[in-house]
Amino acid sequence: MATIKDVARHAGVSVATVSRVLNSAGYVHEDTRKKVEEAIAALQYSPNEVARSLYKRKSKLVGLLIPDITNPYFPQLARGVEDEMRENDFRLIIGNSDEDEHKEQEYMQTFTQNNVVGVVTATNDPDTQTYDSLRIPVVFLDRTSDDRPSIYSDGRQGGRLAAKAILAGGSKEITLMQGPAHVKPAQDRFSGAVEVLEQANASYNIIQTSTFSFHHVDKLAEALFRRYPATDGVIASNDLAAFAVMHEAYKLGKHIPNDIQIVGFDDIPVSSLVSPGLSTIRQPAYEMGRAAGRLLIELVEGKQTKETNTQFPVELIERGTTRKVEQ
Amino acid sequence: MATIKDVARHAGVSVATVSRVLNSAGYVHEDTRKKVEEAIAALQYSPNEVARSLYKRKSKLVGLLIPDITNPYFPQLARGVEDEMRENDFRLIIGNSDEDEHKEQEYMQTFTQNNVVGVVTATNDPDTQTYDSLRIPVVFLDRTSDDRPSIYSDGRQGGRLAAKAILAGGSKEITLMQGPAHVKPAQDRFSGAVEVLEQANASYNIIQTSTFSFHHVDKLAEALFRRYPATDGVIASNDLAAFAVMHEAYKLGKHIPNDIQIVGFDDIPVSSLVSPGLSTIRQPAYEMGRAAGRLLIELVEGKQTKETNTQFPVELIERGTTRKVEQ
DNA sequence: TTGTACGCGTTATCAG
DNA sequence: CTGATAACGCGTACAA
Numbered sequence: 004m005a006t007i008k009d010v011a012r013h014a015g016v017s018v019a020t021v022s023r024v025l026n027s028a029g030y031v032h033e034d035t036r037k038k039v040e041e042a043i044a045a046l047q048y049s050p051n052e053v054a055r056s057l058y059k060r061k062s063k064l065v066g067l068l069i070p071d072i073t074n075p076y077f078p079q080l081a082r083g084v085e086d087e088m089r090e091n092d093f094r095l096i097i098g099n100s101d102e103d104e105h106k107e108q109e110y111m112q113t114f115t116q117n118n119v120v121g122v123v124t125a126t127n128d129p130d131t132q133t134y135d136s137l138r139i140p141v142v143f144l145d146r147t148s149d150d151r152p153s154i155y156s157d158g159r160q161g162g163r164l165a166a167k168a169i170l171a172g173g174s175k176e177i178t179l180m181q182g183p184a185h186v187k188p189a190q191d192r193f194s195g196a197v198e199v200l201e202q203a204n205a206s207y208n209i210i211q212t213s214t215f216s217f218h219h220v221d222k223l224a225e226a227l228f229r230r231y232p233a234t235d236g237v238i239a240s241n242d243l244a245a246f247a248v249m250h251e252a253y254k255l256g257k258h259i260p261n262d263i264q265i266v267g268f269d270d271i272p273v274s275s276l277v278s279p280g281l282s283t284i285r286q287p288a289y290e291m292g293r294a295a296g297r298l299l300i301e302l303v304e305g306k307q308t309k310e311t312n313t314q315f316p317v318e319l320i321e322r323g324t325t326r327k328v329e330q
Numbered sequence: 331m332a333t334i335k336d337v338a339r340h341a342g343v344s345v346a347t348v349s350r351v352l353n354s355a356g357y358v359h360e361d362t363r364k365k366v367e368e369a370i371a372a373l374q375y376s377p378n379e380v381a382r383s384l385y386k387r388k389s390k391l392v393g394l395l396i397p398d399i400t401n402p403y404f405p406q407l408a409r410g411v412e413d414e415m416r417e418n419d420f421r422l423i424i425g426n427s428d429e430d431e432h433k434e435q436e437y438m439q440t441f442t443q444n445n446v447v448g449v450v451t452a453t454n455d456p457d458t459q460t461y462d463s464l465r466i467p468v469v470f471l472d473r474t475s476d477d478r479p480s481i482y483s484d485g486r487q488g489g490r491l492a493a494k495a496i497l498a499g500g501s502k503e504i505t506l507m508q509g510p511a512h513v514k515p516a517q518d519r520f521s522g523a524v525e526v527l528e529q530a531n532a533s534y535n536i537i538q539t540s541t542f543s544f545h546h547v548d549k550l551a552e553a554l555f556r557r558y559p560a561t562d563g564v565i566a567s568n569d570l571a572a573f574a575v576m577h578e579a580y581k582l583g584k585h586i587p588n589d590i591q592i593v594g595f596d597d598i599p600v601s602s603l604v605s606p607g608l609s610t611i612r613q614p615a616y617e618m619g620r621a622a623g624r625l626l627i628e629l630v631e632g633k634q635t636k637e638t639n640t641q642f643p644v645e646l647i648e649r650g651t652t653r654k655v656e657q
Numbered sequence: 658t659t660g661t662a663c664g665c666g667t668t669a670t671c672a673g
Numbered sequence: 674c675t676g677a678t679a680a681c682g683c684g685t686a687c688a689a
Contacts, residue, residue: 004442004465006681006682006683007682007683007684008682008683016659016660017659017660017661018660018661018682018683018684019659019660019661019684019685020658020659020660021683022683022684022685023658023659023684025683025684026684028684028685029658029659029685030658030659031658031659032658032659035658035659049439049442049443050443050682050683051384051443051445051681051682051683052440052443052444053380053383053384053389053443053444053445053681053682053683054384054665054681054682054683054684055682055683055684056380056665056683057378057380057381057384057664057665057666057667057681057682057683058664058665058682058683058684058685059665059683059684060665062380062444064423064444071409072399072405072408072409072412073405073406073409073599075402075405075600078399078400078402078405079400081399082398082399082400082426085399085424085425085426089425089433089436094423094425094437094440094444095423095424095425096391096421096422096423096424097412097422097423097424098412098416098421098422099409099412106416109416110421112376113379113421115331115376116376116377116378116379116380117379117380117389117391117421118378118380138331217599217603220603221602221603243600243603246600246603246604247603249603249604249605250603250604250605250607252605253605253606272400272544273402273570273573273600273604275548276544276547276548276570276573276574276576276577277573277576277577277600277604277605278576278577278579278580278604279580280577333665333666333667334666334667334668335666343675343676344675344676344677345666345667345668345676345677346668346669346675346676346677346678347674347675347676349667349668349669350668350674350675352667352668353668355668355669356669356674356675357674357675358674358675359674359675362674362675377666377667378665378666378667380665380666380667381665381666381667381668381681382666382667382668383667383681384665384666384667384681384682384683385666385667385668385669385680385681386667386668386681387681
């Protein structure tokens with residue numbers, strides 16, 4: 004690895020001059036610039052980001068914390084954040100928190116130890132204390148928060164749309180899956196759905212889930228039909244849960260959507276691929292990720308941003324798990 | 331952020347001493363150690379990894395390059411790598427290459443600029459040149475290679491198992507999806523399947539795909555049935571492609587598995603959740619990721635490792651898209 | 658327009 | 674056992 008010194012020597016100038024052309028700062032004669040650039044090319048020099056980071060006390064690194072990358076919803080968020088960052092020359096250190104406060108703290112420490120300029124966190128149960136003591140900007144993603152920069156979608160409206168769709172399709176015995184209590188967006192969805200169901204005077208049951216993880220959803224689906232066998236409409240807490248319900252419904256010999264309607268939440272990519280296609284509430288995850296990235300960059304660069312808190316609209320995607328109704 | 335100097339001052343010792351207790355190197359009196367540790371606790375000091383990295387010319391960071399995190403197979407690999415790394419105090423810088431050589435190089439540069447100690451690459455078409463000039467260990471993941479450290483699964487055997495399963499279920503008009511030509515594991519699967527089909531004197535057609543991405547698989551599935559309408563058995567290039575085929579088959583009014591059998595590849599988590607469950611060749615992705623992480627660490631630490639090249643077994647998972655046969 | 662010298666936070670060497 | 678001090682590679686006053 005060539006260093007700035009090697010370049011300076013090769014070009015017959017001082018390191019300061021090299022640094023100047025590198026950062027296009029200060030004055031430097033056209034001819035010397037040329038020489039330096041040639042030297043850089045000849046030596047295939049590229050500046051050591053670590054030394055830079057040490058001197059400036061800030062890197063080109065951003066921390067991204069997500070609950071579990073194995074849940075297809077998060078890679079979309081992550082991808083959005085990454086693309087936005089890459090276009091602005093930032094790179095990501097990614098960590099999975101698994102809803103584990105210890106891991107979360109561990110990663111936050113890694114982030115600060117590495118001079119990240121900011122962090123995006125899509126963690127469900129952020130220990131706000133940890134974030135309070137942070138000196139760098141933090142953007143909360145997929146998480147509502149009034150007093151902090153955050154990007155999220157309209158969970159309440161999503162809940163409403165889901166409930167309306169199920170109602171429109173004529174379900175009478177609706178079961179509502181309630182996501183983890185500490186996850187704000189999950190609760191928003193829930194209350195949005197409840198709101199509509201109440202207004203419609205519909206009868207519904209509730210089944211609780213404490214996690215979004217794979218391993219639990221199938222058991223949850225089983226429990227759902229055991230407890231509420233008459234269920235003919237399910238508002239799932241997310242697409243994964245919806246799949247599990249579909250799976251279980253088939254096992255029980257129910258036909259979808261004739262015997263039972265199901266609405267998911269998220270619209271992860273596979274949802275359009277399965278059969279029947281899953282009707283679901285779409286969150287623009289990728290765009291949300293990008294927005295979070297953009298917001299963080301603005302914060303990092305100290306730009307005045309009034310819009311530090313933006314909510315994305317959701318949308319009902321009707322596919323094959325709900326009944327079509329004539330308009 | 332407290333620095334080592336602050337700690338030294340607080341403890342009334344020199345920075346050298348603090349450094350010693352930090353790294354438990356050299357001698358330090360029990361009493362002074364105590365004082366230092368108290369100071370560390372009091373100041374909530376944690377060492378600046380950037381400065382460390384600068385001095386030692388190596389960080390606690392590892393680069394991970396994957397084609398696209400949005401494809402559910404890769405998060406599993408990534409998760410395995412991450413967990414293994416985390417347990418050994420390494421952290422990940424993740425990049426999506428999108429099969430784009432430029433992006434790949436960009437990330438490789440980022441990696442070296444940040445003094446990563448090694449990289450794991452699950453990229454399909456690695457520009458080996460880039461890796462040759464690298465001074466740090468590289469582990470190729472999900473990719474066969476004789477002369478380089480790599481972790482992959484037995485694609486050929488996978489292809490065989492898939493073909494046998496389809497044959498056992500009695501399909502007569504088989505269509506074989508051939509993955510991207512430059513992706514070695516994909517070709518292995520293909521040739522494994524061909525091998526079995528040839529031996530059985532089975533009639534089969536081939537449809538090519540140049541990518542594994544979401545947006546193309548549905549079109550591909552469409553093309554498949556347009557070109558080979560009589561198809562009653564499909565060996566898909568991966569689970570995502572299999573889903574697309576299932577979807578298309580339903581659209582055409584075909585019943586699975588009665589009219590048509592489908593076998594996927596990967597066994598991504600949703601495959602067990604959809605209905606019918608997807609019969610597929612399971613690759614132990616998470617374990618492979620962990621193995622890659624472990625191997626990289628061994629390489630980094632200069633341990634003698636004969637096993638620099640390990641192949642994981644694959645396994646047929648029979649679910650609902652193949653016909654059960656009496657043994 | 659250019660060069661010298663210092664500091665960013667650590668670790669390691671070498672006296673004491 | 675402990676303390677100065679020189680690196681690590683870079684950016685920036687300050688001088689020239």
